[in-house]
Amino acid sequence: MSMAFLLFFSTLMLVQVAQARNLPDFTELVEENSAAVVNISTTQEARSRNSRGLPFDERQLEQLPDIFQDFFRGPQSPFGQSPGQAQPRRSMGSGFIVSEDGYVLTNNHVIEGADEIIVRLSDRRELPATVIGADPRTDMAVLKIEDDDALPVVRIGRSANLKPGEWVLAIGSPFGFDYTVTAGIVSAVGRSLPTENYVPFIQTDVAINPGNSGGPLxxxxxxxxxxxxxxxTRSGGFMGVSFAIPIDDAMSVFRQLRDDGRVSRGWLGVLIQxxxxxxxxxxxxxxxxxxLIAEVMPGSPAEKGGLQSGDIVLSYEGEPINLSSDLPPKVGRTTVGEQARITVMREGRERTLNVEIGRLPEEDDSVSTSEQPSSPGTGPLGLRVEPLSEDMLENLGVSGGVLVAEVGRGTAFEAGVRSNDVITELNREPVRSVEDFRKIANNLPTGRAIPVRIVRDGRASYLVIKP
Incomplete structure (x- = not known):
């Protein structure tokens, strides 16, 4: 028995040693790269407020006569500070040096609104930084520091080569603890988040916390x-899911901010779903x-290139589009003015179009509405529809359609149709009048899904009705 136990124990130890040998050792990596990782601390000056709630900074107040300073600041406390007077706001983040002449990359949210930015190196040098440019869309900022001594730099890799399961490591300053090292694996690539359509994020299980933002992976x-x-997170702390901006995209943004002070992105001019x-x-x-292209904006590159609402984009420059979120990053990375090869499904047939990509303009936000069903409708599909006036047609930018005046309980409401929606297509047929709507609706096939195109709050989308 003792011999068998000894044999089993020895075998177990050998297995554990073999497994340990297969685990990566990060010590050399950390030693070689920590010097190029920086801590970024920011200060936002306190704002005093007058009786109307208007903000003034301290420098502006000091230029006023004493009586006005007392009025704006309010009564002083025995400790020389007005009751409730705002304190300077300080925050921390991370970053890394990408060039010997002192360019530093970090997140935009780390330095946004800062009046002073200090970059601290591993040898405890503290250098003031200036903002070269920022891009809120990708949450990136480029800083510049100056120093007589040589500055360490990181080596830039290729995020396009990353694969799920690959080991990765982060260096940063979570909660102000400088040069904290955490490791994990790539959980997924090409993640799209609701807050950002133009970044195909890298998802990892590397422990990231406040203060890690802007640090390198x-x-x-x-x-x-x-x-x-x-x-x-649901708790405010790390829960095993973190996201990183791919360095391929980050370096493209860096070069544009450094050279032009702004970022140009490709634009098609379509609303997709x-x-x-x-x-x-x-x-x-x-x-x-x-x-699915729900709407093509007038005068957009998509319209000029022949794309239509109802087209389904299947591939872009030969790369398949599996999810709708795959398309915006690919378009955004395309150089403005280049021709892009786009394959779409239209009326059951594949077509390939060459579209010249334009420059992405500023986005306008729109808010979609939802409401409960009213009393049962009296028309086809449980809908009561009305014609659109000339003014409504002009304001909505549509050539035809009908206004949904009332929605009853039924398939239309279950599909998401709501009052004040404008129906422009039904079963891929254009709806230009109430008569068109009734004729198409009364002859719909049963037992299969029927697409209906609506315009709501100026945005078009497709819904599915099953009669």
């Missing part, structure tokens, strides 16, 4: 492959995939 070769940017199972069935697709 390394691969095992000691190359930066991402910028740690966000975490998914996900193709779910019902939409795939209604458009004749064998499975859900692609990006």
């Amino acid at each position: 390394f691969n095992l070769d000691g190359e930066v492959v991402g910028i740690n940017s966000q975490i998914y 996900e193709v779910n199972r019902d939409l795939a069935e209604s458009f004749g697709l064998s499975r859900p995939h692609g990006a």
